[in-house]
Amino acid sequence: MKGFKTIEEQIALLESRGMIVGSDAATILLRENYYAVINGYKDPFLDKAAMQSSADDVYLAGTRFDWLYGLFKLDRELRQITFSYLIQAEAALKTATVYAFCDKNRGISDYLDESSFCEPKDILVPKAFRKNKVALHKGNLQRLMGVLKGKLDPDKPHRPFTEHYLQAYGEVPLWVLSNDLTFGNMSHFYQLMKRGEQNAVCKHLSETTLRGTKDKRVTPHDVLRAYEVLVHFRNLCAHDERLYCAMKDNDTYATMLRVLEIALPKTTIETMKGELHDLLEKYQDQLHVITVSDLQTQLGLD
Structure with a gap:
């Protein structure tokens, strides 16, 4: 060391x-x-x-040191721009997930009942998944229940909105508690929902992203994929990690841009791309070894 x-x-x-x-x-x-x-x-x-x-x-x-620092500053601004859109996507996915679940499960505390979720054989998994679905279901459901019940534990501190509902009503609806759940928590929640509710999530997202009849239909697998990719890139931004060339498996920034279209209207995505182009133009004379064209390709803007 x-x-x-x-x-x-x-x-x-x-x-x-x-x-x-x-x-x-x-x-x-x-x-x-x-x-x-x-x-x-x-x-x-x-x-x-x-x-x-x-x-x-x-x-x-x-x-020159300035060249490295220029790339460092560009990446910081890239994270700031990206994060502002990722939190919009997070809100859209979480809202659609909570709405679809609560619409079918009208009891205030139904989200604490394991029977409100899918059977092990029906858990939604990536198409390439080849492992044990029963084991995955058991582990994910146990962890999710631990998180949900932990948020309501009387021996632990609560967020003000959770405390208010516990004091006033003795229970907390999911649409309130979801504000205290991470993007990753909601990803696991969605994965464990029943298929009809997942289809409802797809329908809500299609409506809020203003998809037309000629646009590709959003499927439950598309939404699961969106959760997976967007959670990863949101965490990169939140923890101030390198973004411009980030890759998880085969998922790059360009992958994230495509996946964002599941959660945000196309007009919003185009506005984001415009901001990214402006950012590259701002730094084009400071990059030296790296060309703007190189970065556009890496970011999926070419």
Whole structure:
């Protein structure tokens, strides 16, 4: 494990590896963190050929600290733009899921009854799933029940809105409690719903995204896929992780853009893409090694 290095030692290390470091780098590293800036964004600027004969990183000739920091700042703004749309998609998916469930299960506390959910053989799984559905159902349902009941545990602190309903009515409806459930919690909730209710979710989403009769029909598997992809990218944004080249399995930023159309109107997606184009234009003279065309391809904007 590498030991602690002062800012001065960090700069000396970068210079020893061929980077041109300006006078403002010390302040930036102290504010932003060496690992976040350098380790997160160095790859496009490394001289891969020279590194074949070196145990350390070697930067391309002429590489400046400002170039890495420019990519770092672009990615931060990319996260800010993306997150603002992902939370809209989160709200749309959660609302459609809660509405469909409560419309079929009218008891206020029906969501705490395991019989309100599907049978093990009917759990919705990705099309490539080849494992044990019964085991998956059992584990997911137990975890979901633990989360739901934990939110109502009298020995644990409650959110103000939960506390209000418990004090006033003795129970909390799902449409209230859902505000205290994570996007991931709701993904598991949707996966365990009965198929008729999942179809109702699809119908609600088609209506709220203003899909026309000629648009592709939204299926329960489409919504499950949307939950899976959007939860992952939302968490990347929320935890300030690298986004522009992020990939989970084969899911890239471009995948996320396509999946967003399940939850948001096309006009909203086009507005988002316009903001992304403006962002790339803003940074086009600061990227140097990476071209705007490269980024457009990676982001699915080409």
